Amino acid sequence: MTGLQIIFLIVTGVTLFSAIMVVSVRKMIHAVLWLVQTLLGVAILFITLQASFFAVVQILVFIGAISILILFSVMLASRVIQDSSPQVVKKWWLPALVATLLLGLLVNFLALWPGFETTLVELPEGSDNIAELGHVLISPEGYIIPFELASILLLAALIGAIYIAIDRKEPQSS
Amino acid sequence: MGFWRDPITFIGAWLRDLLVNTGLSPMGAELIGIVLGAGLLATSAMLLVIFLIWVERKLIGRIQDRFGPNRVGPWGIFQPVADMLKIFTKEYITPIGADKLAYNIAPVLAVASVLMVWAVIPFSFTVVGADLSVGFLFILAVGALGEMGYILAGWGSNNKYALLGAFRTIAQLISYEVPMIISALIPIMFAGTLSVTGIVLAQDIWFIIIAPAAALVFFIASVARIGRAPFDLAEAESELVAGYNIEYSGLKFGMFFVAEFLQAFTMALIFATIFLGGWRGPGAEQFPILGFLYLLIKTSAVYFITILFRATLPRFRIDQMMALNWKILTPFSLSIVLVMALVGRLVASSPDVFRVAVFLAVNAVLLVAVDRLITLNKRKPPREVGSRNRPVAQAEVLPAQSDPGASE
Amino acid sequence: MIPLSWYLIASAALFCIGLFGVMVRKNAITIFMSIELMLNAVNINLIAFWHYHSQMQSGPHVTGLVFVAIVIVVAASEVAVGLALIISAYRRRKTIIIDDLTLLKG
Numbered sequence: 001m002t003g004l005q006i007i008f009l010i011v012t013g014v015t016l017f018s019a020i021m022v023v024s025v026r027k028m029i030h031a032v033l034w035l036v037q038t039l040l041g042v043a044i045l046f047i048t049l050q051a052s053f054f055a056v057v058q059i060l061v062f063i064g065a066i067s068i069l070i071l072f073s074v075m076l077a078s079r080v081i082q083d084s085s086p087q088v089v090k091k092w093w094l095p096a097l098v099a100t101l102l103l104g105l106l107v108n109f110l111a112l113w114p115g116f117e118t119t120l121v122e123l124p125e126g127s128d129n130i131a132e133l134g135h136v137l138i139s140p141e142g143y144i145i146p147f148e149l150a151s152i153l154l155l156a157a158l159i160g161a162i163y164i165a166i167d168r169k170e171p172q173s174s
Numbered sequence: 175m176g177f178w179r180d181p182i183t184f185i186g187a188w189l190r191d192l193l194v195n196t197g198l199s200p201m202g203a204e205l206i207g208i209v210l211g212a213g214l215l216a217t218s219a220m221l222l223v224i225f226l227i228w229v230e231r232k233l234i235g236r237i238q239d240r241f242g243p244n245r246v247g248p249w250g251i252f253q254p255v256a257d258m259l260k261i262f263t264k265e266y267i268t269p270i271g272a273d274k275l276a277y278n279i280a281p282v283l284a285v286a287s288v289l290m291v292w293a294v295i296p297f298s299f300t301v302v303g304a305d306l307s308v309g310f311l312f313i314l315a316v317g318a319l320g321e322m323g324y325i326l327a328g329w330g331s332n333n334k335y336a337l338l339g340a341f342r343t344i345a346q347l348i349s350y351e352v353p354m355i356i357s358a359l360i361p362i363m364f365a366g367t368l369s370v371t372g373i374v375l376a377q378d379i380w381f382i383i384i385a386p387a388a389a390l391v392f393f394i395a396s397v398a399r400i401g402r403a404p405f406d407l408a409e410a411e412s413e414l415v416a417g418y419n420i421e422y423s424g425l426k427f428g429m430f431f432v433a434e435f436l437q438a439f440t441m442a443l444i445f446a447t448i449f450l451g452g453w454r455g456p457g458a459e460q461f462p463i464l465g466f467l468y469l470l471i472k473t474s475a476v477y478f479i480t481i482l483f484r485a486t487l488p489r490f491r492i493d494q495m496m497a498l499n500w501k502i503l504t505p506f507s508l509s510i511v512l513v514m515a516l517v518g519r520l521v522a523s524s525p526d527v528f529r530v531a532v533f534l535a536v537n538a539v540l541l542v543a544v545d546r547l548i549t550l551n552k553r554k555p556p557r558e559v560g561s562r563n564r565p566v567a568q569a570e571v572l573p574a575q576s577d578p579g580a581s582e
Numbered sequence: 583m584i585p586l587s588w589y590l591i592a593s594a595a596l597f598c599i600g601l602f603g604v605m606v607r608k609n610a611i612t613i614f615m616s617i618e619l620m621l622n623a624v625n626i627n628l629i630a631f632w633h634y635h636s637q638m639q640s641g642p643h644v645t646g647l648v649f650v651a652i653v654i655v656v657a658a659s660e661v662a663v664g665l666a667l668i669i670s671a672y673r674r675r676k677t678i679i680i681d682d683l684t685l686l687k688g
Contacts, residue, residue: 002583002584004584005583005584008584008588011590012592015592015596016592016595016599018597019599019600019619020597021598022597022603022612022616022619023600023602023603023606023607023612023615023616023619027273027599027642028609028611028612029273029275029276029326029329030275031612031615032615033276033279033326033383035615035618035619036294036322036595038619039618039622042596042622042625042626045589045626046625046626046629048584049589049630049632049633050633051629051632051647051650052306052307052308052634053307053308053311053368053647054625054629054647054650054654056311056312056313056315057311057651057654058654058668059315059316059318059319060311060314060315060318060656061626061654061658062618062622063315063318063322064315064317064318064319064321065318065348065658066591066618066658066661067322068318068321068325068344068348069662069665070614070615070618070661070665071322071325071329071609072325072341072344073665073668073669074666075325075329075337075609075676076634076669076672077611077668077669077672083601086565088606088607088661089605089606089607089608092606095601095602095605095606096606098599098601098602098605099598099602099605099687100598102598102601103594105600106594106597106598107590107591107594110586110587110591110594110654112589115586115634116586116587117585117586117587117686118585118586118634118637119583119584119585119586119587120584120586120589120630120633120634120637120647121583121585121637122583122612123633123637124640129607129644130307130308130368131366132644133644133647133648133651135647136644136645137648137651143645143648146648148596148639150651150652150655150656153655153656153659154655154658154659156659157658157659157660157662157663157683158659158662159664161662161663161665161666162666164646164663164666164667164670165666165669165670166410167630167673
């Protein structure tokens with residue numbers, strides 16, 4: 001049991017525990033904090049996989065922007081009384097059963113793949129080549145079209161979010 | 175002589191030899207060395223704050239034509255120590271209805287996010303906490319992590335004013351991230367790497383000479399990111415009581431206080447590292463301790479300018495602040511990146527002096543263009559009501575009157 | 583050192599927890615957070631397979647990373663628009679419990 005394996009087990013344990021807490025705690029703010037911990041755990045998993053750039057991007061985007069956005073909306077759109085009413089559907093054991101079944105099916109079918117048990121060794125230096133990623137994202141033989149589409153998607157989301165959330169002062173305000 | 179050339183590496187090697195000789199495996203010795211180094215760095219950063227508080231109060235006092243603190247110890251050196259002792263011994267008063275988890279974790283997040291930045295900054299040729307290949311992005315990411323602390327402080331205090339203060343603080347912090355990140359792309363572009371040590375090593379010519387406009391935008395955006403004057407509307411005592419840290423007392427408030435001062439110094443450190451050449455200077459490669467000294471001098475110069483800002487400039491209003499960010503700084507930084515990338519590509523194969531001259535000229539053109547655009551858009555002076563020829567009261571000589579009281 | 587199977591099982595478990603959250607919770611924002619969990623599980627999967635392919639092919643190979651970048655972009659834009667919708671719905675209906683937002687129910 002090498003050190004890296006121990007770290008992986010601890011981090012995965014913490015991540016999955018935090019994920020379970022996200023879906024089961026009552027107070028919304030605590031759920032968001034557990035979500036932040038889950039995202040941190042995922043970032044550490046990225047580091048063990050030697051994708052350090054995406055680990056840091058995960059922290060920057062998911063924790064630094066998305067979690068703050070969720071926190072804001074929790075503060076703006078929740079009322080204290082909602083924290084005490086029933087938060088889960090009745091018969092919650094049925095979705096739990098479905099989720100466990102799905103997990104079993106996924107692992108089963110993945111195990112049928114011959115490469116399932118390969119051990120991931122450390123990549124040689126420079127494999128996580130950010131410059132290469134940059135080149136590929138803007139070269140016509142590469143992935144420039146998904147890149148441009150992603151930019152258009154962001155622009156559309158920006159305009160759409162502003163338009164939906166803007167508080168228009170109507171003449172007959174309720 | 176080996177010690178004086180490079181004290182920290184010397185002590186580290188000596189400690190490691192000591193541990194290995196007492197039977198510990200090299201990996202264990204390495205681990206202990208890392209933990210000790212991290213603890214030492216964090217502790218020295220926190221102790222530095224005491225000195226920084228004193229410097230700031232003395233300087234602001236002198237600028238305002240008064241002595242700073244000068245009673246407690248020679249030149250008031252022990253004043254911050256007295257302040258810290260007072261803060262340590264104050265009682266923690268948690269407001270009723272405060273969300274305990276959010277309320278208590280907020281100061282921790284605020285300080286932790288600043289201390290984590292110190293791990294990736296190269297202090298000399300040989301001393302760096304963690305030489306990450308994505309070091310600079312790490313700095314930005316943990317800055318974003320610190321913002322969570324402010325929201326949790328505002329929400330966890332169960333106080334309308336704290337919440338409003340936290341909202342305004344976060345709006346300011348998130349907005350100014352955009353020009354800061356975009357203008358930080360310039361040194362990254364010229365160095366060709368995201369790692370901070372790589373950026374320092376690529377600065378044969380300091381980046382502030384190649385891209386002064388980007389340095390200016392980065393400086394303004396970082397000052398706004400810390401929430402420091404003139405952008406300190408979040409903690410303006412006259413406006414919002416005390417913003418997001420109203421309900422904090424004792425050491426928890428002390429932590430926010432420490433976080434702010436440490437952030438100012440850390441911002442100066444980052445600016446000195448990526449724009450002023452970090453530890454580079456004459457003789458810094460052979461004598462790493464000289465490198466540390468150069469970094470200290472450059473950081474102090476930038477910190478001094480920050481203190482000058484605070485002491486002399488009036489505060490921004492929130493709409494002025496947002497207008498400055500979205501209407502001026504963001505388009506400006508985007509245009510700087512575009513123009514510098516293009517020009518950099520065109521002059522890539524020219525001799526150094528020519529390149530620097532072209533870059534300086536381009537930056538001057540950009541700065542002048544922005545200045546003209548700003549003055550073009552200035553609001554017209556308000557329409558005058560009434561005329562300029564107003565009757566002015568004049569002292570008239572009244573006719574002499576008999577004394578009313580004496581006539582009866 | 584760490585078998586690929588561990589990463590795949592971890593990502594599948596995270597995905598199923600997210601799915602459970604979406605199916606079980608009544609609060610719209612919690613459902614949102616569960617969707618974020620699912621997206622993160624997919625990211626772990628993608629990067630694990632990127633590592634596997636880089637190891638097998640031993641050459642610069644960044645297709646997996648491009649995919650992850652696009653997933654992160656999509657997650658960010660989805661959160662922005664989704665939360666704008668939720669806040670807008672809250673302004674009109676004063677509730678975000680999905681059981682009460684049944685105006686379109688036939």
